[in-house]
Amino acid sequence: MRHDFIDRYSRLNSRIHNLPASLKAGIAVGLVFITVIIPIYTVIYFSSLLIFLIVIAALSLIPAKFIIRRMLFLEPFILSVSILTLFQTNGIISFLNVVIRSTLCLFTMLLLSNTTPFDELIQLLRRLKIPALFLTVLSLMYRYIFVMIDEVERMQRARTSRTFTGNKSHIWKTRTVLISQLFIRSTERAERIYSAMRGRGWR
Amino acid sequence: MAMTPVIEVKNLYFKFHDGTEALRGLTFKVDEGECVGIIGPNGAGKSTLLLHLNGLLPEEGRTPFSVSIEGKQITEESLTDIHRIVGLLFQDSDDQLFCPTVFEDVAFGPRQSGVTDEEIKKIVSEALEKVALGGYEKRSPHHLSGGEKQRVCLAGILACNPKVLVLDEPTKDLDPRGRRELKILLRSIPATKVLASHDLELVADLCSRTIVLDGGRIVADGPTIDLLSDEKLMLEHGLEKPHSLQHHHPHS
Amino acid sequence: MHIPDGFLDTKTAIATAVLSAAAVATALQHLKRNVTRKQIPMMGLAAAFIFAAQMLNFPVAGGTSGHLMGAVLCSVLLGPSASIIVMSTVLIVQCFLFADGGITTLGANIFNMAVAGTLTGYTVYRIVQRIIGSVRGKFAAIAFASWCSTVAASILCAGELAWSGTANWSATFVAMTNIHMLIGLGEGIITTLVIAGIWKTRPELLDRQFVGTKRFYEFISYGTIFTIGLILFAAPFISTLPDGLERVASSAGFDVRALKEPILNTPLAGYRMNGIITPELATIIAGMTGMVVVFILSYTLAKVVAPKSK
Numbered sequence: 001m002r003h004d005f006i007d008r009y010s011r012l013n014s015r016i017h018n019l020p021a022s023l024k025a026g027i028a029v030g031l032v033f034i035t036v037i038i039p040i041y042t043v044i045y046f047s048s049l050l051i052f053l054i055v056i057a058a059l060s061l062i063p064a065k066f067i068i069r070r071m072l073f074l075e076p077f078i079l080s081v082s083i084l085t086l087f088q089t090n091g092i093i094s095f096l097n098v099v100i101r102s103t104l105c106l107f108t109m110l111l112l113s114n115t116t117p118f119d120e121l122i123q124l125l126r127r128l129k130i131p132a133l134f135l136t137v138l139s140l141m142y143r144y145i146f147v148m149i150d151e152v153e154r155m156q157r158a159r160t161s162r163t164f165t166g167n168k169s170h171i172w173k174t175r176t177v178l179i180s181q182l183f184i185r186s187t188e189r190a191e192r193i194y195s196a197m198r199g200r201g202w203r
Numbered sequence: 204m205a206m207t208p209v210i211e212v213k214n215l216y217f218k219f220h221d222g223t224e225a226l227r228g229l230t231f232k233v234d235e236g237e238c239v240g241i242i243g244p245n246g247a248g249k250s251t252l253l254l255h256l257n258g259l260l261p262e263e264g265r266t267p268f269s270v271s272i273e274g275k276q277i278t279e280e281s282l283t284d285i286h287r288i289v290g291l292l293f294q295d296s297d298d299q300l301f302c303p304t305v306f307e308d309v310a311f312g313p314r315q316s317g318v319t320d321e322e323i324k325k326i327v328s329e330a331l332e333k334v335a336l337g338g339y340e341k342r343s344p345h346h347l348s349g350g351e352k353q354r355v356c357l358a359g360i361l362a363c364n365p366k367v368l369v370l371d372e373p374t375k376d377l378d379p380r381g382r383r384e385l386k387i388l389l390r391s392i393p394a395t396k397v398l399a400s401h402d403l404e405l406v407a408d409l410c411s412r413t414i415v416l417d418g419g420r421i422v423a424d425g426p427t428i429d430l431l432s433d434e435k436l437m438l439e440h441g442l443e444k445p446h447s448l449q450h451h452h453p454h455s
Numbered sequence: 456m457h458i459p460d461g462f463l464d465t466k467t468a469i470a471t472a473v474l475s476a477a478a479v480a481t482a483l484q485h486l487k488r489n490v491t492r493k494q495i496p497m498m499g500l501a502a503a504f505i506f507a508a509q510m511l512n513f514p515v516a517g518g519t520s521g522h523l524m525g526a527v528l529c530s531v532l533l534g535p536s537a538s539i540i541v542m543s544t545v546l547i548v549q550c551f552l553f554a555d556g557g558i559t560t561l562g563a564n565i566f567n568m569a570v571a572g573t574l575t576g577y578t579v580y581r582i583v584q585r586i587i588g589s590v591r592g593k594f595a596a597i598a599f600a601s602w603c604s605t606v607a608a609s610i611l612c613a614g615e616l617a618w619s620g621t622a623n624w625s626a627t628f629v630a631m632t633n634i635h636m637l638i639g640l641g642e643g644i645i646t647t648l649v650i651a652g653i654w655k656t657r658p659e660l661l662d663r664q665f666v667g668t669k670r671f672y673e674f675i676s677y678g679t680i681f682t683i684g685l686i687l688f689a690a691p692f693i694s695t696l697p698d699g700l701e702r703v704a705s706s707a708g709f710d711v712r713a714l715k716e717p718i719l720n721t722p723l724a725g726y727r728m729n730g731i732i733t734p735e736l737a738t739i740i741a742g743m744t745g746m747v748v749v750f751i752l753s754y755t756l757a758k759v760v761a762p763k764s765k
Contacts, residue, residue: 007343007552029558036461036468036559074554078459084616087626098461098621102557105460109554117343119303121551131483133495138544140499141506143303145548146345148500148507168514176645179508179523180652183532186504187660190497192298195259197496199291200359201283201315301496 007146009062010117016060021120022127028112032105040097046104053107060115070110071103078102118142140193147189152182207274208232209367209395210256215269217251217261217419225251227419233395235366240410240427241399244441247416249371249399250294256369256397257289258282272367287316289367290360290394294375296352297344305331305347305355306340312363330362331355334388350381357388368394374402403445407431415440456524456612456635457549457564460557464619471615472562474684475543478570481676482539490537501533502541506548508649513641521641524608526572527580527601528646532653532660535577535677542569563615566684567608574681576604591757594647598753601646602639606742609635611684629734636745643753651760 011017016024031049038045057067078099085094122139126132159174210233217226225248233239241249254260255270258277268276277285293299302308309327318326331337334354344352353373360368373389374382382405389396389409400406406413406427413430415423417440423430430436434444463471490498505525512520525545530538543565549555556564583596613631617624653660 007345011341011343032460032558037465070554074459077457077555081459081462081616084622084627084630088623094621101461102459105557105559106554109460109551109558113551113554117304117341118548118552119307119343122303133483133487133490134479134540134544136495137498137502137540138547139303140301140496141502141544142548143301143344144500144503145506147297148503149510152507152511172513172644173648175511175513176648177652179511179645179649180656182507183501183504183649183653184657184660186500187497187657189298190500191493192293192295193301193496193500194493195254196293196299196301197311199257199259199286200312200363201286202311202492203283203315 007118009060009066009114012061012115014059014061014115016056016111016115019115021116021124024112024116025121025124028108031108035101035104035108040093040100046100049104050107053104053111056111057107060111062111062114067107067110067114071106074106075103078106144189148182148186151185152178155181206235209235209237209273210397211271211274212255213269213271214266215252215255216266217248217255225419226255229416229419229421231414231421231424233367233397235395236393237412238396238398238410240406240413241397241416242401242403242406242413242442243416243422247440248419249416252416253291253369253371253397253399256367257291258285259291287363288365289369290363290365292353292356292360292368292370292373294372296349296356296376299356299359300344300352303343304340305336305342305344308344308355309359309362312359316363326362327358330358333361333392334358335384348381349376350378350384353377353381353385354388361392366394367397368392369397371399372401373398374400374405403431403442404447407445407447415442417441456568456608457546457556458560458567458612458615460559462557462619462621463560463563463615464621467615467619468559468562471560471566471684474680475562475565475570478539478566478677478680479543481680482536485536486540494537498533498537498541501529501537502544502548505529505541506545509545513645515641521638521645523645523649524568524572524605524642525646526568526604526608527576527597527642528649530573530577531580531597531646531650535573538573538577539569542573545569563612567611567615571611571681571684572604572608574677575607576600579603587754590761591754594651594757594760595750595754597650598643598647598756599750601643602636602749602753603746605635605639605642606632609638625733625735629738632738632742636742640749640752643749644756647753647756647760654761 034045035049057064082095082098082102085091085098088094119139119142122135122142125138126135155178159178163170163174212229212231215226215229216224218224229252241252243249251260256272258270258281265278267278270277272285272288275281275284300308302311306327309330310323313323313326327340328337331339334357336351336354336358339347339351339355344355347355353376368389370389373385377385382402386405386408389398396409398406398410410427412425413423413427414421415430415436422440423433423436428448431445432448437444505528508523508525508528511522513522514520526538526542529541533541546556546561546564546569550558550561550564577600580596580600583599584593586592587595609631610628613624613627616622616627650661
């Protein structure tokens with residue numbers, strides 16, 4: 001299943017995974033804040049942070065290959081925005097400044113998301129008094145992302161097996177039709193989900 | 204001593220928004236403890252009928268006493284009670300498993316009744332044990348197999364302790380093992396059961412009584428073996444005699 | 456356009472977070488009053504839908520591909536308040552599950568795409584749709600509004616980066632706006648075709664809106680939030696205008712200071728464009744021209760999609 005990469009490791013049984021979500025989230029977010037603010041010449045901070053993150057990664061039992069692949073996948077986004085910093089005086093320093101900070105934050109957040117099941121984050125948000133309506137939408141969304149991606153995959157496979165041209169406009173046409181169909185199916189599913197929720201007492 | 208039938212359907216009519224008549228005057232009763240199969244060709248109205256049994260349909264304009272559960276008619280006010288008595292298992296378990304974890308989903312029903320957190324934990328683990336999914340509390344639905352998902356849905360319903368279990372095509376997405384396990388599971392649940400299915404072998408196995416639906420009307424209502432062995436009846440309504448009955452002689 | 460951590464400074468991060476929170480809170484308030492229980496699962500699924508739709512590749516040229524952002528798609532199908540909530544949840548999930556967009560920049564990303572994208576797009580859509588009317592007008596409005604939402608989001612993004620001192624305004628504004636004026640074309644085409652597809656199969660789905668008539672109160676609160684954001688982050692944009700014109704004027708020999716007021720009325724026609732116009736001014740001019748061009752293209756697309764005006 002192509003959506004495996006989303007949630008594959010968030011439920012492993014490691015010392016890190018077993019820590020409470022609030023602790024992990026608090027530390028991660030705190031570290032990101034500090035990393036963003038702290039002056040660039042505090043090399044001690046950046047190197048200790050890097051070591052800390054590597055240790056956490058090791059303890060988390062998440063395969064290193066996975067972490068590295070995710071970072072490589074996301075790094076280009078950081079780099080492409082960072083290029084804009086080159087257009088000023090001291091461009092190179094600004095560039096490195098931003099790339100180092102951003103990459104460390106990325107590493108931190110990757111570790112957080114892969115050691116904490118999303119539903120625990122939702123529970124945390126509930127304790128933080130985020131409105132129920134918002135959390136219901138968020139929770140339903142998370143639950144149905146996988147269903148949605150599976151459906152997209154199935155629909156694409158059905159189309160690809162009847163596609164004999166690599167023509168770009170054909171791809172645009174079929175993909176927009178796919179999205180329209182996906183929306184219609186979503187409305188139908190939403191009605192069934194609503195029935196199911198009512199049938200179990202939701203008022 | 205005449206007992207009130209658990210389900211009583213009287214002259215049930217239903218039309219869709221676009222005018223298609225889905226149900227044309229259905230009348231039947233189900234007694235406590237019975238297991239009734241509902242069979243018929245596609246479009247016969249099976250799913251539509253099932254949705255009427257716990258009041259999800261009609262959305263408006265209910266005819267009084269068209270459907271009564273334990274003698275009580277279904278009205279807007281009685282809906283909450285009806286939902287506690289009648290548990291409906293949908294065709295697609297993805298539609299019914301809408302919470303991020305198994306625990307939350309099974310707890311959904313009991314939570315609506317204002318039960319304490321301690322109680323809920325107990326109810327959930329008992330329900331999961333009943334469907335042989337003990338320990339699955341923290342699992343995410345999208346990592347489960349079709350059969351497991353369905354059993355979680357069943358656990359969610361059982362957690363509400365319904366007297367009636369209504370099932371819509373329960374074996375549709377199951378592999379042979381899942382099917383076997385579901386059969387054993389359903390046999391072990393003492394509730395009154397109404398089961399709509401294309402899986403005629405399942406109906407033959409579980410249901411002592413069967414109703415044949417076609418074009419929104421009841422065309423037959425009687426002992427399962429008799430109906431399913433009647434080849435003419437089966438073929439006339441888009442069905443066929445299940446293999447296990449090919450050499451079976453109906454006894455009266 | 457998801458800004459990663461480390462690109463915005465504290466004041467920008469906080470300002471955008473506050474504005475986003477205010478907008479989301481307003482949307483929630485509005486929905487609480489107007490949305491029925493039945494529509495809530497739809498919102499959750501719409502969010503999952505947008506998420507999945509954003510994953511699809513639309514090949515452009517030479518290996519690059521575009522993606523749908525979906526703010527206008529969402530607001531046309533669900534109404535602006537629901538769209539703000541739906542798009543926000545998408546961004547939140549992308550941030551936490553994918554590290555796509557940083558946590559300190561979540562406020563900015565939500566403001567740019569969920570809030571500004573929705574509000575700009577929806578406002579443009581309603582205005583254009585009212586001017587042209589008819590089914591064709593609806594589709595032209597959708598296409599044009601989608602383009603506008605993309606460009607608006609990118610301008611705000613550039614403004615935020617500049618305000619943070621991460622990059623200078625000139626380079627960022629020019630680069631981002633020009634690129635997104637092109638990306639916006641894709642957004643326009645995709646959104647229009649998707650809605651056309653829905654219209655052909657289930658047109659009644661296009662009538663359902665979570666927001667009935669836009670209430671005055673909501674309009675004021677959204678308007679205020681949006682305007683504050685616009686002033687803060689697009690302010691450099693406003694200041695560029697006189698700069699560019701001043702440069703033109705001084706190279707033509709006018710005394711800049713003495714003629715500060717009338718300079719704004721000095722016609723530019725007749726002066727050679729090369730070397731006098733700054734990159735920012737060129738972008739602005741391109742943008743204005745672009746708007747007209749895109750509008751014409753939108754109407755053409757609408758004619759293709761809805762050949763007979765019903």
